[in-house]
Amino acid sequence: MQQIERFLLQLRAENKSAHTLDNYQRDLLSFVAFYLTQNQSDAKGDTQSSKNGDNSDQAWSYQTLMAEPQSVDWTQVGVRLIKDYVMDCVKSGLGARTLSRHLSALRSLFGFLMAQGLVQTNPALLVKAPKVPKPLPKSVDVDQTRQLLEQPIDGWHAIRDQAIFELLYSAGLRVSELVALNLTPGLDGLAAGTVQVRGKGGKMRVAFVGTKANQAIQAWLSVRGQKLQPEQSEQAVFINQLGGRLSARSIRVQLDKRTLQAGLDTKMSPHRLRHACATHVLESSGDLRAVQELLGHANLSTTQIYTKLDMQHLAKVYDQTHPRARKNQTHNE
Structure with missing residues (x-):
């Protein structure tokens, strides 16, 4: 406990916030409570001192440790104990973000102890923090999406x-x-309403293209050659002013401009449009597996071995549910 107090004093000297200090103290004492409980259980197993229902064991907790500080032999804390602690936290329902903070506190403490010559290694560095789930972007409703897409088009930039x-x-x-x-093989299937793209891991997949998108691509292809020099043979479908492949950054910049042009009071991004596609199809169809196939989610590869949807079924779901697909052609025009 003395080492923890010295560690916190150093953090305070480094002008760490009171919030950080409180969290680190609580997180480290939580680990100490687990450490003492484990040692107590091991000692109990060795001596067989708990017979006939003897309940004399100390219930270690943050509160009891604050009232009764205990000594910890940090040289005896290894990777196995920290992993057991992580598993115990997971079973108790601790969130990934909070558990990552616990491990960060342990890593920092062991770094301090190594600098003081009190331990030789930092076992917490060998324990991976759980992945913190990334929140999905806020969805954009169909009306907002239509407002974004149905703006006046003037000039080759706007067509592209x-x-x-x-x-x-x-x-x-x-x-x-x-x-x-x-252009090839990406747009080889455009007449049939598909494009071929290279997804994560370099895997090729087929994606469906609705009527409105197909028309927009055809319009772009009719003017694309204006930005190419006679000697250029650029294969990228979408090119910049100089005839080279367009960058992701440029697309984000142009999307920001379109969002302002549409008067939308929200931050748009290419990923929000991808998420909107998934949300709108799912809301209309309720077919989660079809949506996952449509987006080419790599984390479903194991499931797809057993339950692979065929392209005909995916095309049917897409045409019947996507707001910019064929069933909406008459309505949108």
């Missing part, structure tokens, strides 16, 4: 950007997939 935004939303593409999209 219209094709980009329609494709991001229609096919649910990642911006990296769109940037890497080539």
Whole structure:
């Protein structure tokens, strides 16, 4: 406990916030409570002192440790004990973000102890923190999406950007997939309403393209050659002013401009358009597996071995549910 107090004093000298100090103290005492409980259980097993229901064991907790500080032999704390602590926290329902903070506190403490020559290694560095789930972006409703996409189109920039935004939303593409999209084989299936993109891990997948997106792409292809020099043979579908492949950063900048043009009081991004595609199809169809196939989610690869949806079924779900697909052609026009 003395080492923890000295560690916290150093953090205070480094002008760490009171909030950080309180969290680190609580997190470290939580680990100490686990450490003492484990040692107590081991001693109990060795001596067989707990017979006939003897309940003399100390109930270690943050409160009891604050009232009765205990000594800890940090040289005896190894990777196995810290992993057991992590598992205990997970079983108790501790969130990934909070548990990551606990491990950060332990790593920092062991770093301090090593600097003081009190321990030789930092076992907490060998324990991985659980992944903190990334929250999905806030969805954009159909009306907002339509407002974004149905803006006046003037000039080759606007024609290109219209094709980009329609494709991001229609096919649910990642911006990296769109940037890497080539004329061949990417647009070989455009007449049939599909594009071929290279997804995560370099795997090729087929994505569906609705009528509005298809029309926007055709409009762009009709003017794309204006920005190419006679000697250029650029294969990228979407090119910049100089005839080179368009960057993801440029797409984000143009999307910001379109959002302002549409008067939308929200922050848009290519990923929000991808998420909107998934949300709108799911809301209409209720078919989560179809949506996951449409987006090419890699984390479903194991499941897909057993339950692979065929392209005909995916096309049917897409055409019947996506707001910019064929069933909405008459309504949108």
